[in-house]
Amino acid sequence: MKLLMLAPQPCYIDRGTPIAVDMTLATLSEAGHEVDLLTFPGGADRLYKGLRTFRVGSRLSSRPARAGLSAKKIFLDVLMLGKAIRLVATNRYTLVHAVEESSFIALILRVLFRVPYLSDMDSRMTTQITDRFHWLKPFDKLLWAIESLPTRFARGVVTMCDSLRSAVLPIRSDNVFVVKDVSLLDYYTTVELETPVELDQIREQHSSVMMYIGNLETYQGIDLMLSAFAQLSTTNPTTSTALVIVGGDDTRIAAYQTIADQLGVGECCFFLGPQPVGMLKALMSKADILLSPRTQGTNTPLKLYSYLDSGVPVLATALQTHTQVVNSKQALLCAPESGAMADAMATLIKSPGLREGLAANAKCLIQKRHSPEIFRREMLEIYRLMTVTKATNDSASDSARSTPDRA
Numbered sequence: 001m002k003l004l005m006l007a008p009q010p011c012y013i014d015r016g017t018p019i020a021v022d023m024t025l026a027t028l029s030e031a032g033h034e035v036d037l038l039t040f041p042g043g044a045d046r047l048y049k050g051l052r053t054f055r056v057g058s059r060l061s062s063r064p065a066r067a068g069l070s071a072k073k074i075f076l077d078v079l080m081l082g083k084a085i086r087l088v089a090t091n092r093y094t095l096v097h098a099v100e101e102s103s104f105i106a107l108i109l110r111v112l113f114r115v116p117y118l119s120d121m122d123s124r125m126t127t128q129i130t131d132r133f134h135w136l137k138p139f140d141k142l143l144w145a146i147e148s149l150p151t152r153f154a155r156g157v158v159t160m161c162d163s164l165r166s167a168v169l170p171i172r173s174d175n176v177f178v179v180k181d182v183s184l185l186d187y188y189t190t191v192e193l194e195t196p197v198e199l200d201q202i203r204e205q206h207s208s209v210m211m212y213i214g215n216l217e218t219y220q221g222i223d224l225m226l227s228a229f230a231q232l233s234t235t236n237p238t239t240s241t242a243l244v245i246v247g248g249d250d251t252r253i254a255a256y257q258t259i260a261d262q263l264g265v266g267e268c269c270f271f272l273g274p275q276p277v278g279m280l281k282a283l284m285s286k287a288d289i290l291l292s293p294r295t296q297g298t299n300t301p302l303k304l305y306s307y308l309d310s311g312v313p314v315l316a317t318a319l320q321t322h323t324q325v326v327n328s329k330q331a332l333l334c335a336p337e338s339g340a341m342a343d344a345m346a347t348l349i350k351s352p353g354l355r356e357g358l359a360a361n362a363k364c365l366i367q368k369r370h371s372p373e374i375f376r377r378e379m380l381e382i383y384r385l386m387t388v389t390k391a392t393n394d395s396a397s398d399s400a401r402s403t404p405d406r407a
Helices: 016-030 071-090 100-113 125-132 134-147 149-153 162-168 197-205 222-235 250-262 277-284 303-309 338-350 352-369 372-402
Strands: 002-010 034-040 051-055 095-099 117-121 156-159 176-178 208-213 241-246 269-273 289-292 314-317 332-334
Touching: 002 016, 002 071, 002 100, 016 034, 016 095, 016 372, 034 071, 071 100, 095 100, 100 117, 100 149, 117 149, 125 134, 134 149, 156 162, 156 372, 162 176, 197 241, 197 269, 208 222, 208 277, 222 241, 222 250, 222 338, 250 269, 277 303, 289 303, 289 338, 303 314, 303 352, 314 338, 314 352, 332 338, 338 352
Parallel strands: 002 034, 002 095, 034 051, 095 117, 117 156, 156 176, 208 241, 208 289, 241 269, 289 314, 314 332
Antiparallel strands: none
C-alpha cells in the first residue's frame, strides 16, 4: 500500500508519541509498504525503506514543539493541513494514518478526496485541556463530542490503552483496536552509551536510589513525588536515599529544584536532564526503585512498559493510567497522596524480597503481552483488516454503480 502518515509532533525525537510513530513506520517499512510521513520540524529523519519525510514550518523554526496544547502547535497543524491537501492531490494513497489531532485533517481529506483514514489515538485531548484549564471542565462533554468527531468517519480507530477504547466504543463499535506500547529496552538500547558520571557517584554515596524518567509536565505528578520524598526523609532520617530525576527542560528543572530545596531535600534530589532513549537500560540498572507518580489522565505512560521490563521494582499511583496494565503483583500501587506514597517508598526500601518478587512478575508480564514482536503483529493485522474493508467497500460501490434503478 501507499500510505500517508500525519504525525503532528517532531518526528523523530525521544518522546512518547514520536517513539510510537517511529515503531509504526519501521513496522510498515519492513512489511513493504510505501509511506509518506508529514510531520513537524525539529526531529531526526529516519531512513526506512519506502519512507519519504515532509516537514512543515522548518523555515520558521527548527526547535521541536513541546508536548501538549500550544499556539505553536496549532499554527503547525494549520500548515500541515495545507501540505496534506497538496500531497493527497498529487498522490494516490490507499490510506491516511492520522495520529492524535491530525485526525481532523484526515477527515477533511476524506471529504475533499474520498481517501479513507485510520485514526490513531494516543490520548484524550479533552482530558489534557480540562486538566490544564479547570474552568473548561463543565464543557467536557461538548469538547469530547468535538474531539471524537473524526473517529465516527474513520475506517478504523487505533487506541493505545483500554481506557481510550472504552471512550470510543459508545461512538462506534466496529474496527476499534487496542495496540499497547511496548518496552523500549531491547528495541532502542545502544550498548555504547554510558550513564552520566554523576549517576555513578550518586550510586556510590547512597544506600538506595529511586529514579523517575520522563518529562516534567504537571500531569506526571512530580510535585507529589517530591512531597512524598520529603516525608520519607523526615520519617526515615537514617535512610540514605537519593531521588534521581531524568528528563525535563531547563525551565522545569529549575522550578522543581527550587521546590525540592524548599522541602528540605534539595541535596538528595538530582536532576540529570534529558538522556537518550538508548540509555534507558543503563540508567535503570543504577536504580533500586522506579517511580511513576502520574496524577492526571488515563492513558498509560510509555515509560511504564520499560520500567516493568527493567528488573527493577516499580512504585506507581493506583490510578487507571497504571492499573489498566499492572496490578499489585507486578508493581507496588499507592494512592496519589504524598503520605501514601512516602509509606510505599519506605516499604520497598525495607523489603528486598518484595522488590525482587515485583520485578520478576513485571518482567514476565512484558515478555508475554508487551513485546515489540506483539506490537508489529497487531499493527500489521489492523492494516490487513483495513485492506479487507477497502476491498469490501470498493466491491459494494461497483455493485451499486452497475445495478439499474428500480422504478
